[in-house]
Amino acid sequence: xxxxxxxxxxxxxxxxxxxxxxxxxxxxxxxxxxxxxxxxxxxxxxxxxxxxxxxxxxxxxxxxxxxxxxxxxxxxxxxxxxxxxxxxxxxxxxxxxxxxxxxxxxxxxxxxxxxxxxxxxxxxxxxxxxxxxxxxxxxxxxxxxxxxxxxxxxxxxxxxxxxxxxxxxxxxxxxxxxxxxxxxxxxxxxxxxxx
Amino acid sequence: xxxxxxxxxxxxxxxxxxxxxxxxxxxxxxxxxxxxxxxxxxxxxxxxxxxxxxxxxxxxxxxxxxxxxxxxxxxxxxxxxxxxxxxxxxxxxxxxxxxxxxxxxxxxxxxxxxxxxxxxxxxxxxxxxxxxxxxxxxxxxxxxxxxxxxxxxxxxxx
Numbered sequence: 181x182x183x184x185x186x187x188x189x190x191x192x193x194x195x196x197x198x199x200x201x202x203x204x205x206x207x208x209x210x211x212x213x214x215x216x217x218x219x220x221x222x223x224x225x226x227x228x229x230x231x232x233x234x235x236x237x238x239x240x241x242x243x244x245x246x247x248x249x250x251x252x253x254x255x256x257x258x259x260x261x262x263x264x265x266x267x268x269x270x271x272x273x274x275x276x277x278x279x280x281x282x283x284x285x286x287x288x289x290x291x292x293x294x295x296x297x298x299x300x301x302x303x304x305x306x307x308x309x310x311x312x313x314x315x316x317x318x319x320x321x322x323x324x325x326x327x328x329x330x331x332x333x334x335x336x337x338x339x340x341x342x343x344x345x346x347x348x349x350x351x352x353x354x355x356x357x358x359x360x361x362x363x364x365x366x367x368x369x370x371x372x373x374x375x
Numbered sequence: 376x377x378x379x380x381x382x383x384x385x386x387x388x389x390x391x392x393x394x395x396x397x398x399x400x401x402x403x404x405x406x407x408x409x410x411x412x413x414x415x416x417x418x419x420x421x422x423x424x425x426x427x428x429x430x431x432x433x434x435x436x437x438x439x440x441x442x443x444x445x446x447x448x449x450x451x452x453x454x455x456x457x458x459x460x461x462x463x464x465x466x467x468x469x470x471x472x473x474x475x476x477x478x479x480x481x482x483x484x485x486x487x488x489x490x491x492x493x494x495x496x497x498x499x500x501x502x503x504x505x506x507x508x509x510x511x512x513x514x515x516x517x518x519x520x521x522x523x524x525x526x527x528x529x530x531x532x533x
Contacts, residue, residue, distance in 0.1 A: 194393075215432050221522060222515065223515065309508070315499070
């Protein structure tokens, strides 16, 4: 009896199964993409230095206090987190060298190439957090402050270059960052003196 | 073509596709191996990251070292308690060890990359700020000033 030749198993769909597994792994391992808020910490200064700390005018300082009950006290008045962004933007953009006006920080006039003389604010935002406050609230505050800085950067970008901040090239972005320097000082409520 | 007329026209032999899945499996194994390479085993519970809107993607993963802060995993809670602890690389340490950790991370990289070292802080939302402030002070002392607060994307506008 002549044997019929066995029909070959069509292995074309094996490739499809393998592709499905491959795509699954490609997708599954991408889910952990790391994202976060970027910050540059101030350099460490030894508290026991003989050099006295630089006197910072109270006028230039915007003090945000995070108490251990997770509530916000900004410039000695309680505030909701939703109002923080606008308060920061207002503080960063109003510039007034009048020493009697303690709500607005002072400014310096600096020259930038292509833009001429620009008023650069002396504003410093200081965050004082109690050691028992939760990290989540702290990140919300950081988020709002970063958002306020981004908003001001965008404003200046449109004012000086007529384009949004993200549309500028890196040199122009560097200039904008110098016009609105990110000065954030932090301290525990247990120690005195942050920066 | 008239030469081949005398025998019955055999169709061209079909391509064997039996080796296609082998190629694909090789690709698959490649991805399985390379994407798992830099993951540290978590000795603490997976930190519940806070939500934020102003987040940027971490560039160049090779410059980044991770610090995890969360309560320890179930198995280790007998040893370390249930308060949040700090995990550096593969072990749970105190904040004072951060300086050595940074130095090791710097030495493990090229001299060119050392200035670019960024520290990614993956901290659980419910951690009290005391630990975070200690970590930041240690990082400042070790001159590791570029940090990322790891966070999840928040979609709703407040």
